[in-house]
Amino acid sequence: MTRFWPLALLALAAPLAARESLGVYDSWAAFRDTDPQRCYAIAKAQGKVRAPAYATVSQWPGKQVRGAVHIVLSREVAAKGSVRLAVGGKRFDLVAKGRNAWAADAQGDAAIIAAMRSAAIMSVSASAMKGGRFTDRYTLAGAATAIDAATIGCAKR
Numbered sequence: 001m002t003r004f005w006p007l008a009l010l011a012l013a014a015p016l017a018a019r020e021s022l023g024v025y026d027s028w029a030a031f032r033d034t035d036p037q038r039c040y041a042i043a044k045a046q047g048k049v050r051a052p053a054y055a056t057v058s059q060w061p062g063k064q065v066r067g068a069v070h071i072v073l074s075r076e077v078a079a080k081g082s083v084r085l086a087v088g089g090k091r092f093d094l095v096a097k098g099r100n101a102w103a104a105d106a107q108g109d110a111a112i113i114a115a116m117r118s119a120a121i122m123s124v125s126a127s128a129m130k131g132g133r134f135t136d137r138y139t140l141a142g143a144a145t146a147i148d149a150a151t152i153g154c155a156k157r
Contacts, residue, residue: 022149026142030149037061039154041146045136049074051099053136055122057113057147059154066151069109071101071124074136081127087112087140088119096126117144 022030022039027046032039038060045053053074059066076099077083083094083101092112094101101124103109116122125135 020153022153023146024142025145025149027139028142028146030146030153032150032153036063037154039150041143041150043138043143043146045074046139047137049136050134051075055124055138057116057143057150059150061154067106067109067113067147069103069112071136073099073101073124073126073134075099075126075134076129077101078127078129081129083124083126085112085122085124087115087122090115090119094124101126113147116140116147 020032020034022032028041028043030039030041038058040056040058042054042056045055051074052072054072056070056072058068058070060068071085071094073083073096077096081096083096085092085094085101090111092103092108092115095104096102103112119140121137121139123135123137125133128134
């Protein structure tokens with residue numbers, strides 16, 4: 001149970017009435033927010049990182065957004081630095097600003113999610129603003145189930 005403690009802290013970051021747990025699935029969890037309505041699967045980066053790092057796959061029904069991949073990196077990315085996501089044997093270039101990274105478009109989101117469903121790990125590598133490269137790593141155990149739970153959680157309403 002202790003391995004899910006960071007996810008429990010994340011759930012408490014917003015008002016309790018606004019966030020509903022949709023379940024914890026190994027290293028991933030799913031939540032639903034009510035205002036604005038949003039459902040998402042989320043995981044914390046594994047290992048030692050400088051700042052909390054998370055990967056999310058979100059649904060925003062009111063904005064007609066399904067399967068938006070967003071990564072909060074453990075460090076700020078260099079202004080012209082590249083960010084590369086590796087999922088299994090597939091590689092994706094991400095758009096980044098500050099500590100945030102995401103796919104360039106909906107097709108990129110869909111390709112990343114498809115790769116996540118069949119891989120065991122993913123990693124995000126980038127050039128840090130203060131120099132050097134860094135990599136944030138995630139286990140994908142439970143990711144597909146958490147993504148499905150988030151999708152269903154927002155489809156019900």
